Amino acid sequence: MKLGRLNHIGVATPSIEQSIAIYRDLMGADVIRAPFDLPEQGVKVCFIDTPNSQIELIEPLGPDSPIVGFLAKNPQGGQHHVCFEVPDIVAARAWFEGKGARILGPTRIGAHGTPIFFLHPKDMGGVLTEIMETPKDAH
Amino acid sequence: MKLGRLNHIGVATPSIEQSIAIYRDLMGADVIRAPFDLPEQGVKVCFIDTPNSQIELIEPLGPDSPIVGFLAKNPQGGQHHVCFEVPDIVAARAWFEGKGARILGPTRIGAHGTPIFFLHPKDMGGVLTEIMETPKDAH
Numbered sequence: 001m002k003l004g005r006l007n008h009i010g011v012a013t014p015s016i017e018q019s020i021a022i023y024r025d026l027m028g029a030d031v032i033r034a035p036f037d038l039p040e041q042g043v044k045v046c047f048i049d050t051p052n053s054q055i056e057l058i059e060p061l062g063p064d065s066p067i068v069g070f071l072a073k074n075p076q077g078g079q080h081h082v083c084f085e086v087p088d089i090v091a092a093r094a095w096f097e098g099k100g101a102r103i104l105g106p107t108r109i110g111a112h113g114t115p116i117f118f119l120h121p122k123d124m125g126g127v128l129t130e131i132m133e134t135p136k137d138a139h
Numbered sequence: 140m141k142l143g144r145l146n147h148i149g150v151a152t153p154s155i156e157q158s159i160a161i162y163r164d165l166m167g168a169d170v171i172r173a174p175f176d177l178p179e180q181g182v183k184v185c186f187i188d189t190p191n192s193q194i195e196l197i198e199p200l201g202p203d204s205p206i207v208g209f210l211a212k213n214p215q216g217g218q219h220h221v222c223f224e225v226p227d228i229v230a231a232r233a234w235f236e237g238k239g240a241r242i243l244g245p246t247r248i249g250a251h252g253t254p255i256f257f258l259h260p261k262d263m264g265g266v267l268t269e270i271m272e273t274p275k276d277a278h
Contacts, residue, residue, distance in 0.1 A: 001167035006192040009148060009221055011266055019264045026238055026262070027223065028140035050223065052191045053145040078265035079218035082148055084166065084189065099165055123165070125158045126217035127150055 001095045004085035007112075007132055008047070008054040012067045013077035016046045016059045023048050023055065038111055042066050045111045056083070056111060081118070083130035089115040092131050140234045143224035146251075146271055147186070147193040151206045152216035155185045155198045162187050162194065177250055181205050184250045195222070195250060220257070222269035228254040231270050 013019040016035050023029040031049035035057075038045050042065035046057040058080060060068050070080060086092040089107055096103060102120035110116035114133040121128045152158040155174050162168040170188035174196075177184050181204035185196040197219060199207050209219060225231040228246055235242060241259035249255035253272040260267045 001165075003162065003166045003168040003187075003189055006145070006148070006189045006194075009145070011264065013264050022262075022264055023142065026235070026240060027142045029142040048142075050142055050145045055145075074265050076261065076265040078260070079221065082218065096165070101165060121217070122215065123161075125150065125152050125161055126213050126215035 001086075001092065004087070004134070006053050007083045007085045007130075007134075008056040009079065010056045010058055010081035010083060010128075010130065011077060012058050012070050012074065012080040014059065014071055014075065016044055016057045019057045019077065020046060020048070029055075037061055040108060041111070047111070081128040081130050083116075083132050085132055085134040087134055089117070089131070089133040092133075093117060096131070140225075140231065143226070143273070145192050146222045146224045146269075146273075147195040148218065149195045149197055149220035149222060149267075149269065150216060151197050151209050151213065151219040153198065153210055153214065155183055155196045158196045158216065159185060159187070168194075176200055179247060180250070186250070220267040220269050222255075222271050224271055224273040226273055228256070228270070228272040231272075232256060235270070 020032055029048045033047040035044055035046040042061050043058040044061050048055040101123045104118040104120055107115050107117045110132055112135055114135050116130055116132045119129040159171055168187045172186040174185040181200050182197040183200050187194040240262045243257040243259055246254050246256045249271055251274055253274050255269055255271040258268040
């Protein structure tokens with residue numbers, strides 16, 4: 001196991017539209033991908049490119065969204081998770097299981113269309129950490 | 140103003156030593172820079188490289204450290220800030236002032252030895268955001 005690319009930082013927001021305005025008008029983002037629903041994760045998603053990584057804006061998709069609690073505690077939004085790439089998600093899951101790290105739920109398809117899972121923040125110094133298989137056509 | 144590189148994610152921790160162990164032994168980080176004190180910011184700092192960015196671990200340097208309050212709320216540590224690069228810190232500060240964004244304190248020298256300032260999270264969707272002048276010898 002070798003630490004991979006920081007694929008994105010996940011930022012929860014009550015409004016993707018308002019967050020896009022911040023990154024576009026204040027921070028000067030010029031590559032803002034089209035927002036889309038990810039019902040499997042209960043979120044609406046929008047990727048904003050930086051020259052070396054991405055910001056993933058996530059907004060609740062309905063009242064049962066897993067980020068509703070986060071936004072109740074952080075009404076303006078805030079840093080929700082970070083995501084690192086791995087070359088092989090099956091090998092990575094076996095690695096983390098072998099280390100005794102707690103994995104949140106099954107491996108599933110993430111916002112980039114490749115398999116992902118999340119590590120419990122209690123095993124990652126308080127940082128909710130997504131592990132994502134690198135897209136085959138990336139980089 | 141154009142959105143620059145995601146220079147690093149800032150992760151607060153009660154113990155840089157323990158956090159290094161997590162990123163080295165669990166995540167497979169192999170480029171872990173020597174920790175150092177940054178008394179101007181009241182923190183001890185350690186940079187860990189990813190292939191495209193860095194993780195900045197910050198630990199309180201003394202009881203008056205500005206991250207003591209964060210760690211009281213998040214005893215295990217957690218995501219503290221994100222940092223984007225700009226080519227010219229003076230121009231960037233003027234840009235954000237012109238936009239009415241709140242800037243936290245004066246421009247000062249940051250952990251990479253170049254000038255930085257912080258934008259208030261209330262103007263950045265709840266995300267404490269560091270603006271950093273790109274080191275002259277970087278990238």
